[in-house]
Amino acid sequence: xxxxxxxxxxxxxxxxxxxxxxxxxxxxxxxxxxxxxxxxxxxxxxxxxxxxxxxxxxxxxxxxxxxxxxx
Numbered sequence: 359x360x361x362x363x364x365x366x367x368x369x370x371x372x373x374x375x376x377x378x379x380x381x382x383x384x385x386x387x388x389x390x391x392x393x394x395x396x397x398x399x400x401x402x403x404x405x406x407x408x409x410x411x412x413x414x415x416x417x418x419x420x421x422x423x424x425x426x427x428x429x
Contacts, residue, residue: 359402359405361405361411362405362411363383363405363410363411363412364383364412365382365383365411365412365415366380366381366382366383366411366412366415367381367382367383368380368381369381369401369402369405369411369415371393371395371398376391376392376393376394376395377389377390377391377393378390378393378397378398378401378419378424380415380419386428387428388426388428388429389426389427389429390419390424390425391424391425391426391427392424392425393419393424397418397419397422400414400418401414401415401418401419
């Protein structure tokens with residue numbers, strides 16, 4: 359889903375595999391593994407409410423230390 363952010367372009371989530379995918383303004387795309395559905399719901403909520411998606415991503419994903427890979 360596209361997001362309005364100075365950091366991110368889009369976020370996506372696959373509930374079956376618990377994988378969150380994030381595309382950054384730099385063009386980099388990362389997959390984060392074993393991310394609970396609640397995290398994506400909160401990110402989506404930030405995106406639709408006008409809150410800072412970048413700040414929410416830092417707090418909910420980066421600070422949590424989920425395993426990730428760059429595509």
